[in-house]
Amino acid sequence: MSDPVRFSLEGTVARIVIDNPPVNVLSQAVRRGLMAAFDAAETSGAKRVVLSGAERAFVAGSDTREFDLPPQPPYLPDIFARIEAFPLPVVAAINGAALGGGLELALVCAARVAVPGAQLGMPEVTLGVVPGAGGTQRLPRLIGFGAALSLISEGRVIGATEARELGLVDLLAADAADEAARLVLPDRAATGAMPAPPRDADAVETARTRAARRARDQIAPQKAIDLVDAATRLPLKEGLALERETFLTLKTSDQAAALRHVFFAERAAMARGRKGGAAIETAVVVGGGTMGSAISYALAQGGTTVALVETDTAAVERARTVIAGLYAEAVARGKLSSGAADAALAARHSFHVGYDDLPPAQIAIEAVVEDLTVKRQVFAALDAALPPDTILATNTSYLDPNAIAEGLRNPERFLGLHFFSPAHVMKLVEVIRAGETSPETLATVLRLAGRLRKIPVLAGVCDGFIGNRILTGYRQICDVMLLEGCLPAQVDAAMRDFGMAMGPYEVQDLSGLDIAHANRKRLGWAERTDLRYVPIADRIVEETGRLGRKTGAGWYDYAGGEAQRAPLIEAMVIEASARAGLTRRAFTDAEIAERASAAMIVEGLRILEEGIAADAADIDLVMVHGYGFPRWRGGPMHLAERTGLPEILARIAGYAAADPLSWSVPGNLRRAVAGGQGLEAVRTD
Numbered sequence: 014m015s016d017p018v019r020f021s022l023e024g025t026v027a028r029i030v031i032d033n034p035p036v037n038v039l040s041q042a043v044r045r046g047l048m049a050a051f052d053a054a055e056t057s058g059a060k061r062v063v064l065s066g067a068e069r070a071f072v073a074g075s076d077t078r079e080f081d082l083p084p085q086p087p088y089l090p091d092i093f094a095r096i097e098a099f100p101l102p103v104v105a106a107i108n109g110a111a112l113g114g115g116l117e118l119a120l121v122c123a124a125r126v127a128v129p130g131a132q133l134g135m136p137e138v139t140l141g142v143v144p145g146a147g148g149t150q151r152l153p154r155l156i157g158f159g160a161a162l163s164l165i166s167e168g169r170v171i172g173a174t175e176a177r178e179l180g181l182v183d184l185l186a187a188d189a190a191d192e193a194a195r196l197v198l199p200d201r202a203a204t205g206a207m208p209a210p211p212r213d214a215d216a217v218e219t220a221r222t223r224a225a226r227r228a229r230d231q232i233a234p235q236k237a238i239d240l241v242d243a244a245t246r247l248p249l250k251e252g253l254a255l256e257r258e259t260f261l262t263l264k265t266s267d268q269a270a271a272l273r274h275v276f277f278a279e280r281a282a283m284a285r286g287r288k289g290g291a292a293i294e295t296a297v298v299v300g301g302g303t304m305g306s307a308i309s310y311a312l313a314q315g316g317t318t319v320a321l322v323e324t325d326t327a328a329v330e331r332a333r334t335v336i337a338g339l340y341a342e343a344v345a346r347g348k349l350s351s352g353a354a355d356a357a358l359a360a361r362h363s364f365h366v367g368y369d370d371l372p373p374a375q376i377a378i379e380a381v382v383e384d385l386t387v388k389r390q391v392f393a394a395l396d397a398a399l400p401p402d403t404i405l406a407t408n409t410s411y412l413d414p415n416a417i418a419e420g421l422r423n424p425e426r427f428l429g430l431h432f433f434s435p436a437h438v439m440k441l442v443e444v445i446r447a448g449e450t451s452p453e454t455l456a457t458v459l460r461l462a463g464r465l466r467k468i469p470v471l472a473g474v475c476d477g478f479i480g481n482r483i484l485t486g487y488r489q490i491c492d493v494m495l496l497e498g499c500l501p502a503q504v505d506a507a508m509r510d511f512g513m514a515m516g517p518y519e520v521q522d523l524s525g526l527d528i529a530h531a532n533r534k535r536l537g538w539a540e541r542t543d544l545r546y547v548p549i550a551d552r553i554v555e556e557t558g559r560l561g562r563k564t565g566a567g568w569y570d571y572a573g574g575e576a577q578r579a580p581l582i583e584a585m586v587i588e589a590s591a592r593a594g595l596t597r598r599a600f601t602d603a604e605i606a607e608r609a610s611a612a613m614i615v616e617g618l619r620i621l622e623e624g625i626a627a628d629a630a631d632i633d634l635v636m637v638h639g640y641g642f643p644r645w646r647g648g649p650m651h652l653a654e655r656t657g658l659p660e661i662l663a664r665i666a667g668y669a670a671a672d673p674l675s676w677s678v679p680g681n682l683r684r685a686v687a688g689g690q691g692l693e694a695v696r697t698d
């Protein structure tokens with residue numbers, strides 16, 4: 014391995030280059046190397062130091078792998094204090110990403126030159142911490158209170174031009190290192206020696222409200238606001254000490270551990286798309302409804318040409334209008350120019366009634382109604398109309414992909430590709446390995462997911478795959494709690510308090526009660542003896558016709574638009590308890606959240622046991638990205654691990670003792686606890 018920090022002398026310029034591939038993070042070796050390089054610079058006779066990163070990044074942050082360890086010397090604050098007080102001017106040549114500790118490093122330099130493509134920011138709060146080496150104290154001194162507050166508390170990453178406008182960067186130049194060697198130094202104090210900026214109470218208020226909304230229940234953004242606020246009244250030294258203390262406390266917090274876990278899980282999932290497979294340039298999408306239209310748009314945005322198939326011209330026109338609407342939305346949000354939108358719409362989309370004039374395509378994605386017979390007809394038609402090696406994918410939510418694929422030529426090219434709605438926004442996609450799916454097919458689809466900037470999670474075939482299966486288990490336990498004494502509004506409030514984006518009954522009203530109803534019918538729930546059938550949801554659909562928001566009423570009433578508790582439904586709930594011969598009892602919110610999350614954990618463990626998911630972290634990704642599980646809790650499986658598997662086992666065993674029809678202890682959990690192991694022991698691969 015080459016030296017992580019290189020020193021050289023060119024005339025009177027000492028060049029220090031951080032070279033720690035891939036993105037020059039400030040590992041312990043880099044920190045040591047920096048100290049040595051500055052030692053060398055100090056005695057080199059140079060008149061200036063230019064500091065840059067090797068390859069395409071400046072410094073993308075601290076080394077997140079060291080987060081689980083106690084701090085290792087030399088410490089960043091000490092290195093930065095030295096650079097800021099260095100006898101020679103140090104100029105940062107920001108040749109690429111300067112993030113977190115990387116930007117803090119740039120801040121202690123006397124000036125900053127950035128390439129136009131550089132990205133700058135302090136995304137620490139997104140990992141549950143705050144900048145820990147001066148960022149919260151120096152950034153406001155350099156760019157002002159309001160700007161620093163919003164950048165740090167939102168963890169926003171900005172481009173070089175915006176950074177230049179904010180005064181974070183002194184000059185933009187294509188060859189940043191060269192310019193940094195020449196730059197006439199600005200006549201100003203070191204960043205840390207600048208006067209504290211005036212406090213702006215309105216800006217604090219705005220930042221707090223935004224953080225409460227964007228990062229509900231998260232500690233780090235609020236702490237970051239406290240710290241930037243403190244910079245207005247504390248001398249630098251005290252501000253730095255307070256920041257460091259806050260950083261070290263947050264680093265070991267539950268929230269930071271959870272956010273790190275999700276971050277690493279995302280990275281691992283996205284890396285799957287970089288392991289070979291063919292590049293997809295052409296696609297067919299069958300069905301231009303909610304999902305098919307958004308999938309087509311997402312594919313085209315990823316550079317793929319898409320032929321959309323519908324049943325008749327009216328449906329084609331509907332789909333065309335929906336897709337044009339998605340482009341218009343992107344234009345309105347400033348994501349696309351209207352010229353680019355028109356060009357993409359004309360060049361990348363074609364619309365077809367039936368299969369006769371379909372161009373050949375590398376993949377066909379089916380998103381027609383959730384009906385086995387219809388889906389089979391669609392695949393038979395695709396099989397006949399397209400080349401024999403075209404990958405065939407179904408977006409089914411619950412149907413058995415193997416049943417859909419029956420009779421296909423070359424079934425090794427068939428798989429499930431389960432997008433989430435809205436498909437052009439939601440990053441999650443479940444990639445379902447069907448019975449005969451080949452590794453090449455998987456690799457190509459994972460690569461496509463990467464091109465669409467999605468987070469692909471591999472799943473095997475079972476009812477509902479990973480996400481909808483856990484959702485079903487979770488809802489079932491919520492329904493049982495209704496029977497035992499809760500009301501829908503209480504369960505929803507408890508789960509929102511727990512951190513879910515929405516409560517389970519609000520979600521049903523949003524997505525429509527008919528889908529789950531049809532699914533229970535298909536699976537014969539009312540007759541099943543292996544679960545505690547709770548008839549409330551089916552009665553709502555069958556006896557009242559309330560299907561949720563789309564009919565103006567569901568679990569709640571929506572007169573006037575806002576959800577209101579529905580006396581009719583609450584009476585049905587209470588009546589259901591009486592019919593079941595149960596005496597209703599009070600539940601605390603904590604009890605509701607514990608039970609409901611235990612239901613998700615149990616289903617997750619079963620999914621692992623059956624090999625449906627390869628890894629607990631994948632399950633967490635699905636729940637966080639597809640079902641509104643709070644990211645700062647890390648997903649149900651991470652939560653189980655963090656709570657302690659013995660504690661989780663005890664809870665589930667307790668529930669099972671009281672209600673053996675609804676609960677049983679998964680064998681892998683029992684084994685892991687008996688062996689004193691964590692969830693890594695219940696992996697299947």
Ligand code: NAI
Pocket residue numbers: 299300301302303304305322323324328379380381382383384387391408409410411431432433434
């Ligand atoms: P949708 O009802 O909005 O759209 C279905 C479309 O398919 C309609 O435009 C219909 O005209 C068209 N269609 C029906 N038969 C066809 C045929 N033989 N050939 C071509 N087009 C045909 O339904 P949605 O919500 O888009 O769902 C489609 C599929 O995606 C279903 O399997 C559903 O389970 C699945 N899914 C739905 C999600 C959602 O949130 N809506 C999420 C994930 C998957």
